[in-house]
Amino acid sequence: MNTEFFAAWIDEIAATVRARRDHLTELDAAIGDADHGANLDRGFTAAREALAGASPPTPGALLVLVGSTLIRKVGGASGPLYGTAFREMGKAFGEAAEVSPAELSAALDAALSGVRRLGGAAEGDKTMVDALAPAARALAQAVRDGLKAEEALDAAAAAAGQGAEATIPLQARKGRASYLGPRSIGHEDPGAASTALVLGALKAAASR
Amino acid sequence: MKKLINDADSIVTDALRGIAAAHPSLRVDLAGRVVFRADAPTPGKVGLVSGGGSGHEPLHAGFVGYGMLDAACPGEVFTSPVPDQIIEAAKGVDGGAGVLQIVKNYTGDVLNFEMAAELAGDEGVEVATVLVDDDVAVRDSLFTAGRRGTGATLFVEKIAGALAETGAPLAEVARAAREVNERSRSFGVALTPCTVPAAGKPTFELSDAEIELGVGIHGEPGRTRAPMREAREIVRTAMDAIHADLPLSGETLVMVNGMGGTPLIELYIVFAEVEAYLREKGATAVRSLVGNYVTSLDMQGFSVTTCSLTGELTRLWDAPVETPALRWGR
Numbered sequence: 001m002n003t004e005f006f007a008a009w010i011d012e013i014a015a016t017v018r019a020r021r022d023h024l025t026e027l028d029a030a031i032g033d034a035d036h037g038a039n040l041d042r043g044f045t046a047a048r049e050a051l052a053g054a055s056p057p058t059p060g061a062l063l064v065l066v067g068s069t070l071i072r073k074v075g076g077a078s079g080p081l082y083g084t085a086f087r088e089m090g091k092a093f094g095e096a097a098e099v100s101p102a103e104l105s106a107a108l109d110a111a112l113s114g115v116r117r118l119g120g121a122a123e124g125d126k127t128m129v130d131a132l133a134p135a136a137r138a139l140a141q142a143v144r145d146g147l148k149a150e151e152a153l154d155a156a157a158a159a160a161g162q163g164a165e166a167t168i169p170l171q172a173r174k175g176r177a178s179y180l181g182p183r184s185i186g187h188e189d190p191g192a193a194s195t196a197l198v199l200g201a202l203k204a205a206a207s208r
Numbered sequence: 209m210k211k212l213i214n215d216a217d218s219i220v221t222d223a224l225r226g227i228a229a230a231h232p233s234l235r236v237d238l239a240g241r242v243v244f245r246a247d248a249p250t251p252g253k254v255g256l257v258s259g260g261g262s263g264h265e266p267l268h269a270g271f272v273g274y275g276m277l278d279a280a281c282p283g284e285v286f287t288s289p290v291p292d293q294i295i296e297a298a299k300g301v302d303g304g305a306g307v308l309q310i311v312k313n314y315t316g317d318v319l320n321f322e323m324a325a326e327l328a329g330d331e332g333v334e335v336a337t338v339l340v341d342d343d344v345a346v347r348d349s350l351f352t353a354g355r356r357g358t359g360a361t362l363f364v365e366k367i368a369g370a371l372a373e374t375g376a377p378l379a380e381v382a383r384a385a386r387e388v389n390e391r392s393r394s395f396g397v398a399l400t401p402c403t404v405p406a407a408g409k410p411t412f413e414l415s416d417a418e419i420e421l422g423v424g425i426h427g428e429p430g431r432t433r434a435p436m437r438e439a440r441e442i443v444r445t446a447m448d449a450i451h452a453d454l455p456l457s458g459e460t461l462v463m464v465n466g467m468g469g470t471p472l473i474e475l476y477i478v479f480a481e482v483e484a485y486l487r488e489k490g491a492t493a494v495r496s497l498v499g500n501y502v503t504s505l506d507m508q509g510f511s512v513t514t515c516s517l518t519g520e521l522t523r524l525w526d527a528p529v530e531t532p533a534l535r536w537g538r
Contacts, residue, residue: 029404029411033261033286033426038406042284071323076261076287076316080323118319175315178353179346179424181431 001149001206002098006059007051008208010066012201014044020197027190031177036078036190043074043082059099063090077175078191081115081128082198088114101152102143108136108156119174126172126184128191135160135199153203160199164192209408211506216405220262220282227269231532234272241289242297243269243280250278254372254381255301258310258365259294260317261286263404263505264425267361270533276369277310277531285404285505286426288316294324298333306334306378310364310385312357313341336378338385340364342394342513344453345422345431356424359465359502359513360392363525366534370527384524388515393454395422395446396511398467399436402427402504421445425467425504425511439474443481446512454516456491461515461525463496468503470510475499478510486514495525501533 017024017040025037050069056062067087071079092107093099099107112132121127138159142152167189175191177184213219221238228236235244249255258268259281268280278301281289298307307328311321318339325335340357368385376384398420401410404427411427414420419442422431434445450456464479466472475498483493494517502511515521528538 025407029407031428033428034404034407034411035261035285035287039284039287072290072292074287075283075290075320077314077319079288079290079316080319119315174353176353176426176428179356179431180429181347183429183431 001059001104003057003059003062005205006062009202009205010044010047010051012204013198014048016197016201016204017041017044017194024190024194027188027193030187031172031180031184032190033176035076036194039074039076039078040082040194043070043079046073058093058095058097060090060093060095063087063093066090077119078194081119081191084114084118085111085132101139101147101149105136105139105143108132108139112136121174124170125174126167126170126177126189126192127174128189128195130167130170130189131160131163131192131195131199134163150203150206153206157196157200157203160196164188164196167192209403209405211403211405213405216408219405220284223262223265224282227532233530234269234532237296240296241282241293242300243272243282244297244300245272245274245278248278248301249303251303252305252375253303254305254376254378255279255298255303255307256310256365256369256372257281257294257297257301257307258361259283259289259297260312261288261426264503266500266533267502268365271362271365271531273529273531274538275373275527275529275531276365276534285406288314288320291320291324291327294321295328295331298324298328298335299331302333306336308368308372308378308381308385309335309337310361310368311337311339312361313339313354314356315353334378336382338364338368338382338389340389342389342392343424344393344395344449345424358396358425359394359463359511360389360515362463362501363392363461363513363515364388366529367521367524369529370524373527388521391521392513392515393450394511394513395449396424396430396467396509397421397442397446398423398430398507398509400469400508402468402507404505419509422449423509425502427504427507439477440481443478443485443512447482447485450512450514451489456486456489456514457516458491459494459517459522460486460491461495461517461521462486462493463501463513464498465502465511465513466500467507467509467511468500469506469508470500472499475510478512482512495522
């Protein structure tokens with residue numbers, strides 16, 4: 001997977017988030033403050049523009065630029081959290097011009113650690129970690145099983161989607177939904193839902 | 209949705225243009241999205257910076273001016289500002305005595321202000337941060353995001369602002385700000401949801417016979433839904449929650465705050481009930497504020513915030529202030 005692949009990934013994310021903007025906002029309206037779709041749309045559109053202007057030379061440089069742009073443009077909790085996730089991935093890639101599924105798996109672990117450190121959330125708190133953590137595990141398992149890149153990305157995307165769905169019966173302990181207490185039960189977490197979209201886009205980028 | 213907007217995507221910029229045009233005492237950086245006092249920085253004075261999502265007007269830009277904030281950073285509607293804005297604000301108000309950030313306790317605000325403080329520190333600005341978390345509707349625990357910051361933000365900004373104006377050092381201003389937060393409690397009630405312009409429809413549905421108890425200031429549902437009742441009964445529920453958390457006694461500063469869509473006449477009806485409740489508990493409302501100060505767009509409803517005063521806090525509350533939304537004594 002080279003720089004072009006990761007640029008395609010960001011393209012896919014921007015398109016998916018734009019298409020699902022209202023859905024993400026509806027999820028957020030139920031247990032948050034109805035701005036998640038608009039914020040991510042603004043952020044990934046800005047990231048795509050930043051990439052067009054800068055043409056970063058490596059996958060690492062590309063993802064660090066995406067992360068920094070998200071931190072600078074999105075605001076809220078999702079700006080710093082998504083921004084950190086992309087920056088940690090980029091830093092894990094170093095200077096490499098091409099990365100393997102094993103390296104992508106290590107980078108996703110780094111992203112997860114960064115998000116957990118910053119937000120303080122654990123699995124089961126009804127946050128983006130509930131989609132990111134199972135995806136990172138599924139990708140690591142796929143690499144151990146020696147699956148091809150496309151199959152490995154499939155497994156990660158499926159795990160993220162299942163993780164997001166599994167937030168529905170949970171009571172939120174972090175983020176704005178936590179203010180609702182037991183009333184947060186019965187709704188999918190918007191951050192987990194958007195994380196599933198972001199990782200689903202990885203699979204779409206691979207099949208381009 | 210009917211709103212006085214040009215475009216849902218440009219409402220913050222369009223409103224900032226209005227603020228700049230209406231208030232020559234302010235300097236508005238439209239591109240950087242920071243509202244400064246026109247004469248910032250004040251040499252030798254601790255600079256006060258606050259900010260948060262838009263939609264809570266007059267908080268925070270309406271409280272920039274003598275005796276209160278030096279700068280405010282408005283984010284998108286209900287979305288915290290980004291670190292770039294906060295760094296620009298901190299650098300612009302640092303008069304050599306450091307900068308105090310007043311931050312409402314929400315994950316997004318805390319993260320963005322933390323990042324900004326670190327980066328501003330790298331550039332040589334001394335930054336201290338005070339978190340406001342006064343909302344008793346949220347159960348606090350080590351495992352959650354903690355309580356929300358709501359009405360007490362205004363008290364913290366006013367009192368810390370007055371102290372900073374005397375030339376007090378950063379640590380002293382931060383201490384007073386924390387003390388105000390610790391002595392303050394709030395509870396909010398919604399009669400209707402609000403409509404976020406970018407979403408285009410109300411954040412939740414509520415029948416004419418129902419209210420939401422324990423709401424924050426972001427159009428989110430509250431802790432529980434209850435039947436609509438007389439103002440007297442609703443106020444009792446709100447005040448019981450505050451009194452159970454921090455027993456009311458002595459001289460008290462009280463704000464009855466409208467959520468944006470509530471007629472003032474109703475807020476005064478609420479205040480009368482709040483005042484009677486305080487007397488019943490042996491407390492006295494010696495200072496008061498009634499009006500729309502920490503709003504939630506077009507939501508109907510109110511919040512009540514109390515602060516148990518000391519001699520020092522009363523003097524600082526009474527000190528002169530001159531901002532677009534709060535002014536006296538000067």
